[in-house]
Each structure stands twice: as C-alpha cells, then as structure tokens.
Amino acid sequence: GDSVTQKEGLVTLTEGLPVMLNCTYQTIYSNAFLFWYVHYLNESPRLLLKSSTDNKRTEHQGFHATLHKSSSSFHLQKSSAQLSDSALYYCARTPSGYNKLTFGKGTVLLVSP
C-alpha cells in the first residue's frame, strides 16, 4: 500500500548548521506528488515544498528538496538552520490528480542558539 516514512521523530540542531529531514515513501502509483508541510503550534499546517519532476530540485523559503524516484525519497534540506525553523515537519504524498494525502509521522525540528 501507500505509506510515508519519516525515520526521525526529533532532530535537534544548533543555529547555523545544515538541516536534513528524511522522507521516503512506498507507493503503488507511478506518478505521485510529494509535499513537505510545516506545522507550528496552534496554526494551520502550511505547505513548504511540493515535488517537481524526478531528480529536479524544488526550493522555497531557503528549504529545498529533490524527488528521487530511484530511491523513493524526498528529503528536506536547508543550508543553515534558523531559530524560527523550529516546528513540526510532515512529509506527505498524494497520487497524481487525487486529493487524498498520506502523511508521515512528522519530525520535530528544534533549533537552539
């Protein structure tokens, strides 16, 4: 079936260090969209990144990710963590043209001074 795996439940970093949050997926669909959502406490989950074509990098607000179908991955990266990046990050996927999102368990990113 379809699933999304975020192997880290918690990532702690010092400000200025690079960020990498892992996301892998399993799917029966040949085409699928992958997303990263950022969720701050008491706010709505907000779309951070959406996958493009295979092996193409997408960027937004300093974050970037590349869909690799060969490894079924869509890892989230940022070159330098900021304190304001501390939040809960969800990786999610949906089959092409469909509305159902399958979420990973989420990764809490804590950035300290």
Place this chain on the structure above:
Amino acid sequence: GALVYQYPRRTICKSGTSMRMECQAVGFQATSVAWYRQSPQKTFELIALSTVNSAIKYEQNFTQEKFPISHPNLSFSSMTVLNAYLEDRGLYLCGARDQTGRAEQFFGPGTRLTVL
C-alpha cells in the same frame, strides 16, 4: 490568499454525545474537502473526502454513520462526530483544495476534541 478556518478550535464533550465541527474556505473555491484526524501520538489519518457534486468517500475504519459530513457549497463543510468516545479524541483537520487542478491542499488550524 487562500485561507481555511475551522470552528470550534477546541471542544470538550461527554462520552456518548456528539460534536459538530465546521470548515470555511476563504479566497478560493473548495471543490474538494478532506477531513483528517490526528489521534494522540499518531499522524494525520484521512477520514473522508468530499467533492462537490460527487458522493463522499470514506476511508476504511471510518463510516458515514459515525462521521456524517455535509459539503453544501464551495466554501463550507461540516463534520459531526456521533456518539463520541475516548478513541475519538484528537485534532481534526480540514483540508480544502481549489479547482485549478493543483494538488495542493490548504489546511485549517484544526478542531481539538477532548472526550470526557
């Protein structure tokens, strides 16, 4: 911009009673609305998907008899948790998608349900 509001933000109900929650899309037409539940220590799980002019599709383990949904127009949806029990507690998210063909869903902040 596209915004999704949910009401109430938090609610408490007694075991065995029912609770209705609402979802309002502003700034775009919510052609489809998905309702999710995040139970304690778990990720978001799709309850059902509602598309205007189509039947509501419930996921396995969720039924219309337990979670009736109304989606009367392109800006509003509601869902009721009937006969709520402890296992129904959690954060209920509404995700709405516009009709431009993009796969992006816009989420509300959720309704947090506590069952006593």
